[in-house]
Amino acid sequence: MYRLRLFATRHPRGFNRLYRTVEAGLVMLDPLLRRVGYDRAERVIRPVERGVKRLLFDCRMCGQCVLSSTGMSCPMNCPKTLRNGPCGGVRPGGFCEVKPEMRCVWVEAWEGAARMRSDAIRADLPPIDNRLWGTSSWLNVLRGRK
Amino acid sequence: MSRLHNVLTSGRFAITAELNPPDSADPADALDAARPLGEVADAINATDASGAHCHMSSLGISALLTRAGYDPVMQISCRDRNRIAIQGDALGAAALGVRNVLCLSGDDVSVGDHPEARRVFDLDSISLLRTLSTMRDEGRFLSGRRLTTPPQLFLGAAENPCVEPLVWRADRLGKKIEAGAQFIQTNLIFDLDRFTAFMDRIRAQGLHRRAYILAGVGLLPSVKTALWMRNRVPGIHIPDAVIARLEASDTPLEEGRRIAIEMIRSLRDMPGVSGVHVMAYRREHEVSQIVLRSGVLSRRKVRVD
Numbered sequence: 001m002y003r004l005r006l007f008a009t010r011h012p013r014g015f016n017r018l019y020r021t022v023e024a025g026l027v028m029l030d031p032l033l034r035r036v037g038y039d040r041a042e043r044v045i046r047p048v049e050r051g052v053k054r055l056l057f058d059c060r061m062c063g064q065c066v067l068s069s070t071g072m073s074c075p076m077n078c079p080k081t082l083r084n085g086p087c088g089g090v091r092p093g094g095f096c097e098v099k100p101e102m103r104c105v106w107v108e109a110w111e112g113a114a115r116m117r118s119d120a121i122r123a124d125l126p127p128i129d130n131r132l133w134g135t136s137s138w139l140n141v142l143r144g145r146k
Numbered sequence: 147m148s149r150l151h152n153v154l155t156s157g158r159f160a161i162t163a164e165l166n167p168p169d170s171a172d173p174a175d176a177l178d179a180a181r182p183l184g185e186v187a188d189a190i191n192a193t194d195a196s197g198a199h200c201h202m203s204s205l206g207i208s209a210l211l212t213r214a215g216y217d218p219v220m221q222i223s224c225r226d227r228n229r230i231a232i233q234g235d236a237l238g239a240a241a242l243g244v245r246n247v248l249c250l251s252g253d254d255v256s257v258g259d260h261p262e263a264r265r266v267f268d269l270d271s272i273s274l275l276r277t278l279s280t281m282r283d284e285g286r287f288l289s290g291r292r293l294t295t296p297p298q299l300f301l302g303a304a305e306n307p308c309v310e311p312l313v314w315r316a317d318r319l320g321k322k323i324e325a326g327a328q329f330i331q332t333n334l335i336f337d338l339d340r341f342t343a344f345m346d347r348i349r350a351q352g353l354h355r356r357a358y359i360l361a362g363v364g365l366l367p368s369v370k371t372a373l374w375m376r377n378r379v380p381g382i383h384i385p386d387a388v389i390a391r392l393e394a395s396d397t398p399l400e401e402g403r404r405i406a407i408e409m410i411r412s413l414r415d416m417p418g419v420s421g422v423h424v425m426a427y428r429r430e431h432e433v434s435q436i437v438l439r440s441g442v443l444s445r446r447k448v449r450v451d
Contacts, residue, residue: 080225080251080265084272084321087251088306088333089380097380098254110314122317124325127229127273127288 005058005074006103009112012072015056016116019067023138030142038139046136063132063140069120071112078105083125085109148245149217150189151300153421154329154358158446159414160421162219162331162360163187163433165211167201176202176210182430186437189246190216191331191423194223197379198258205239212243219302219331220244223252228268229277233287236278240297248302248331249274253380271303272325279326303327307344308337308383316347323357330357331423334364336384336405338412345418354418361413365426365436366402369393403436410440 008015026033026045033041046061053059057067060076066083067074075083079098085106089097094107113121132140153160163183168175183190192207204221211218220239222232236247251271255263269277277288278301285296303322307315319330335341341361348354366372366384369392375382388405395401406424413419422442426432437443 079254080267080270082251082267082270084270085251086311086318087271087381088304088309089253089257090306090310092310092383094310098256104310107311110311110317122321124272124276124321126276127269130268 001055001058002102004056005077006108008057008072009108010115012112012116015072016068019072023141026138026142033139033142038143042136042139045139046134049136049138061134061137062128063135063137064128065137066125068118069113069123069125070106070109071114071116071118071121073105073109073112075105075109075125081128082106083127148189148300150219150246150329153188159442160189160358160360161187161437161442162189162191162421162423163430163437164191164193164423164425165207166428166430167193167204167207169201171202173210176207177214179430180211180214180216182434184216185434186443187424187433188217188421189219191219191221191248194221194250194252195226195258196221196223196253198225198253198255198260200259205235205242205244208239208244209242217246218244219246219248221248221250222274223250224267224269224271224274225252225255226263226266228266229288232269232274233277233281236281236297236299237293240299245298246300246302246329247278248304249278249327250304257378257380272321275301275303275322275325275327300328301326302329302331304333305330306333306381308333308335308340309381312340312343313347315344316351316353319348319357320351320353323353327357329420330359332360332362333381334362334425335409335413336364336366336388338409340383342416345416349418354420358420359418360421360423361416361419362423362425363406363409363413363436364424365406365429365432366392367399367429367432368402369398371427403432403439406436407440410436410442414440414442 050061057074058077062076086104090104094104096102096104165179192204194204208218208220249271255265282296282299285293305319372389376384392398410422424433
């Protein structure tokens with residue numbers, strides 16, 4: 001939800017801590033999830049992830065979440081889906097070139113990162129793997145840990 | 147090394163100019179537009195559907211320019227092409243003699259003449275820089291497959307010092323340099339205060355020593371054009387004082403020229419600025435007049451920075 005996702009970038013440390021806690025919890029459950037089978041686990045985890053993250057961050061389920069590196073501002077809400085923004089078209093007041101009534105996702109990101117006192121936003125993020133749309137980013141973290 | 151690269155490494159103040167691509171399949175139209183620019187510019191930018199308006203492609207124009215002996219800067223925007231097409235274009239361009247590439251994220255389809263088109267944005271300007279520098283330095287595609295002959299490219303990026311978020315534009319430029327940018331061409335500068343603040347941050351981080359910065363200078367021929375640009379072209383910031391100056395003048399075109407000439411002179415004396423990138427929409431003949439009148443070519447000022 002738009003208002004909630006702006007709220008998240010205004011209080012990014014708290015939200016990041018919450019996010020990291022959930023992730024750590026899943027890592028602890030990894031042996032169990034592996035026994036159950038990731039594909040089967042995904043059937044439960046994916047809708048939960050989608051519901052929670054959509055509400056808090058307007059998550060688009062790209063499957064490769066980088067919220068901790070973008071001040072808790074989801075880059076997939078950028079109409080250009082930039083993974084290293086902002087672009088040069090930002091309007092006065094920090095509004096989006098494409099959707100003038102929307103705050104630029106990357107202005108929010110840099111502000112959020114500053115509030116988090118995090119330098120992660122300075123590293124360039126790789127282009128996304130488009131095959132992962134709709135998959136659970138949380139589980140992808142676990143799959144990658146194999 | 148390209149001519150542009152040579153000029154910049156020798157410490158001379160560089161001039162680049164933007165060619166407005168024709169809506170035509172006739173190569174003569176592109177070459178006619180290049181001629182007045184070639185008189186004053188070290189390199190000529192071939193734009194990639196800038197403003198999301200369709201024209202002759204940047205690759206096509208660049209190929210025509212190399213054959214005519216010019217040094218083009220081929221612009222690549224991420225709006226219309228995915229990573230497969232872009233990497234292929236990079237090889238094709240290098241094979242056609244292109245040595246300079248400017249990496250852009252790109253104006254959105256909605257501001258152009260085909261707003262109904264699908265936007266691609268598979269890469270952004272930073273991952274594009276990484277992709278091309280990987281091809282050049284590691285001789286491979288993003289997929290890992292090897293290239294028999296890597297493209298030799300002088301890589302550039304854009305930055306917009308005068309729009310939000312002002313305090314982080316220099317940091318973002320730092321990211322682009324990390325990703326491989328060797329030169330920067332900025333958007334049009336009409337606000338010297340904002341640009342000075344930006345350059346202060348650039349110099350504080352030493353970024354001017356890691357990439358050559360060319361500041362964008364443009365011609366505003368009338369109040370109507372200035373207002374149109376402000377409202378319709380993404381990323382343009384024109385202070386009210388400049389508009390007022392045009393309004394107050396009886397000869398707005400000449401006033402516009404004077405504004406551009408003054409800007410070039412201020413930029414030449416600003417530490418950390420390595421050149422100017424001159425853009426005059428559909429008025430290439432004005433570019434040579436402005437550059438010559440500014441006097442910047444008469445002493446190309448060896449930098450001691």
